[in-house]
Amino acid sequence: MVNPVRKAVFPVAGLGTRFLPATKVMPKEMLTIVDKPLIQYAVEEAMDAGIDEFVLVTGRGKHLMEDHFDHAYELEAILAERGKELELEAVERVAPDPGKMSYTRQRRPLGLGHAVWCARQFIAGEPFAVLLPDDLVQADQGCLRQMVTAYGEVGGNIVAVEDVPREHTDRYGILDVAEDDGRLARARGVVEKPAPSDAPSTLSIIGRYILQPEVLEYLNRHETGAGGEIQLTDAIENTVMDIPLHGLRFKGRRFDCGTKIGFVAANVAFASAREELRSEIRAELLGID
Ligand code: UTP
Numbered sequence: 001m002v003n004p005v006r007k008a009v010f011p012v013a014g015l016g017t018r019f020l021p022a023t024k025v026m027p028k029e030m031l032t033i034v035d036k037p038l039i040q041y042a043v044e045e046a047m048d049a050g051i052d053e054f055v056l057v058t059g060r061g062k063h064l065m066e067d068h069f070d071h072a073y074e075l076e077a078i079l080a081e082r083g084k085e086l087e088l089e090a091v092e093r094v095a096p097d098p099g100k101m102s103y104t105r106q107r108r109p110l111g112l113g114h115a116v117w118c119a120r121q122f123i124a125g126e127p128f129a130v131l132l133p134d135d136l137v138q139a140d141q142g143c144l145r146q147m148v149t150a151y152g153e154v155g156g157n158i159v160a161v162e163d164v165p166r167e168h169t170d171r172y173g174i175l176d177v178a179e180d181d182g183r184l185a186r187a188r189g190v191v192e193k194p195a196p197s198d199a200p201s202t203l204s205i206i207g208r209y210i211l212q213p214e215v216l217e218y219l220n221r222h223e224t225g226a227g228g229e230i231q232l233t234d235a236i237e238n239t240v241m242d243i244p245l246h247g248l249r250f251k252g253r254r255f256d257c258g259t260k261i262g263f264v265a266a267n268v269a270f271a272s273a274r275e276e277l278r279s280e281i282r283a284e285l286l287g288i289d
Contacts, residue, residue, distance in 0.1 A: 013059030111229025132207025139252025
């Protein structure tokens with residue numbers, strides 16, 4: 001029996017420089033896909049996977065996210081008064097139960113590993129999930145839920161992976177694969193952003209992790225890695241002799257909403273998947289040169 005995953009960390013303290021000026025004041029996780037901010041998609045995916053405690057590691061714009069996941073009394077009262085049931089339901093549904101969502105500040109964007117380390121009090125010795133909201137996965141069954149199923153089978157550390165073209169390995173954490181059954185790949189290591197010629201495989205990590213609390217031991221040391229940042233993949237690599245590491249080829253399509261192309265493509269894909277929007281969206285797109 002593996003220790004269940006009840007907690008999730010959402011690192012949302014990056015600078016989002018690829019989305020300036022949109023992210024001058026607003027964190028990129030508040031960017032909207034159709035009618036919902038990225039952070040809400042991620043929180044809902046975690047809820048669907050059975051997570052019931054959430055921590056957001058924030059930088060700028062913290063209050064926007066706090067307000068988003070809180071009750072909006074005035075707005076809710078007006079919607080109720082006007083009989084706007086659907087809208088009211090959409091607004092009310094956002095808020096997790098009181099006390100289930102907390103916030104901590106990263107203070108300085110020293111890297112993803114550092115952001116996760118900032119949540120150490122919340123993690124408190126339990127296995128935990130990490131979701132990067134700018135990686136959005138469109139899937140019949142949520143990506144984290146698929147990972148929780150795999151975790152029940154093999155335990156240890158699990159990362160969501162997909163194959164990338166070899167020329168792009170220097171953008172991702174790449175697994176050094178020992179065994180691969182086509183769904184789960186057992187890794188003997190992981191390398192952050194290797195040059196294509198040095199990459200041990202083309203299996204890249206996307207922003208979903210299930211991790212054991214031991215990864216924090218490495219993060220406690222504050223060692224910097226690729227790009228001068230404190231890297232989460234280095235912490236995972238550091239535990240690989242003691243804790244099995246698997247990559248799950250999840251079912252679904254991942255959009256990198258931290259890039260303009262991925263963000264626009266996600267908007268089109270998520271709108272097209274909605275019954276009430278599909279035909280009009282397609283007609284609009286056909287009309288664009
Ligand atoms: P990115 O590598 O996409 O960096 O971070 P970024 O700063 O958000 O965006 P760009 O490259 O400047 O456009 C991946 C994830 O890790 C979080 C980000 O918020 C994002 O979810 N992160 C990154 C932190 O929370 N803290 C950090 O110090 C770095």
